[in-house]
Amino acid sequence: MARMLDFVLGHQETIKKMVESFENGRPGQTFLFVGPGGIGKKLTAMGFAQALLCPSSKRGCGKCPSCFRMSQGSHEGLKVIVPSGANIKMEQAKEVLEFLSLKSLTGNRVIIIDQAQTLNPQAANSLLKTLEEPPEGTFFFLIAPSVAGILPTIRSRSRIVQFRPLTQEELGKKVKAPTWALKAAGGSFEKLAQLQEGPEQEVREKAVEILTLFIQDSDFLLNELWRTEFKDRAQGQRMISYWIGFVKDAICLQEGAKAQIVNLDQAPLIKSLAELDRQYLLRLVQKALQVEQAFGANRDPQLVVEEFYISTRP
Numbered sequence: 001m002a003r004m005l006d007f008v009l010g011h012q013e014t015i016k017k018m019v020e021s022f023e024n025g026r027p028g029q030t031f032l033f034v035g036p037g038g039i040g041k042k043l044t045a046m047g048f049a050q051a052l053l054c055p056s057s058k059r060g061c062g063k064c065p066s067c068f069r070m071s072q073g074s075h076e077g078l079k080v081i082v083p084s085g086a087n088i089k090m091e092q093a094k095e096v097l098e099f100l101s102l103k104s105l106t107g108n109r110v111i112i113i114d115q116a117q118t119l120n121p122q123a124a125n126s127l128l129k130t131l132e133e134p135p136e137g138t139f140f141f142l143i144a145p146s147v148a149g150i151l152p153t154i155r156s157r158s159r160i161v162q163f164r165p166l167t168q169e170e171l172g173k174k175v176k177a178p179t180w181a182l183k184a185a186g187g188s189f190e191k192l193a194q195l196q197e198g199p200e201q202e203v204r205e206k207a208v209e210i211l212t213l214f215i216q217d218s219d220f221l222l223n224e225l226w227r228t229e230f231k232d233r234a235q236g237q238r239m240i241s242y243w244i245g246f247v248k249d250a251i252c253l254q255e256g257a258k259a260q261i262v263n264l265d266q267a268p269l270i271k272s273l274a275e276l277d278r279q280y281l282l283r284l285v286q287k288a289l290q291v292e293q294a295f296g297a298n299r300d301p302q303l304v305v306e307e308f309y310i311s312t313r314p
């Protein structure tokens with residue numbers, strides 16, 4: 001049993017400021033937590049929910065039955081909404097309104113809306129009034145990657161709290177991972193976990209293999225290997241984003257900016273890339289960014305890679 005806020009990694013300054021505003025009395029009731037995925041926004045919101053629902057301490061005591069139920073993720077005073085499918089729909093907004101109308105509950109109520117950028121317009125509109133003037137003792141925590149996807153009307157009713165990506169050191173404290181993965185994770189636990197999964201490692205290894213062919217094999221277009229691997233658009237997109245990372249590293253190496261190299265475990269590839277002409281490398285990065293977009297726009301991945309190859313030949 002414990003105080004959940006004590007388990008949040010990083011974000012200490014942000015949490016401290018919020019705790020102070022709660023202790024000083026008028027913290028606001030609707031919060032919008034924004035920042036990249038997988039860095040602890042939801043855990044922080046759960047931590048504040050625990051504190052708000054705790055009957056014995058404003059910071060949450062971590063010891064009472066209420067705090068215990070919160071740490072188990074099930075508390076009658078807490079409602080967590082996540083998208084069902086791609087969106088948060090009207091039905092879920094109704095769940096929130098019903099939760100707020102429950103007469104049996106005494107004490108504070110907390111509603112966490114995860115991926116709030118996916119609120120569909122009807123659902124958002126039905127919550128507007130409540131978000132604007134939540135009933136006494138009701139607190140909303142909306143979580144989203146940035147304020148951009150949030151309706152201005154909701155934004156203006158919220159206290160916006162910006163969460164920064166974690167540092168490599170913070171990630172490394174909690175998770176044992178190779179340096180390249182800590183760097184490539186961009187401050188996100190979620191990304192770090194993905195990078196370390198077996199299937200993702202395989203995709204990355206294939207990305208290395210196929211990039212090597214792309215650079216060295218003049219019969220690349222006749223090679224079946226890459227055609228098979230690029231059939232799956234999503235996988236193709238990830239491989240291209242690894243390519244961009246590798247080529248950027250090679251440019252850093254040419255520049256002598258070794259500290260900025262991310263893929264430290266791929267030294268042989270990075271070194272051989274760095275021996276290539278700078279203009280060619282820049283063209284690769286530029287075209288690869290366009291390829292990523294083309295994949296996103298549903299173009300045939302194999303055709304896109306063919307064009308990519310032809311247009312970047314030295």
Ligand SMILES: [Zn+2]
Nearest residue numbers: 054061064067
């Ligand atoms: Zn407690």
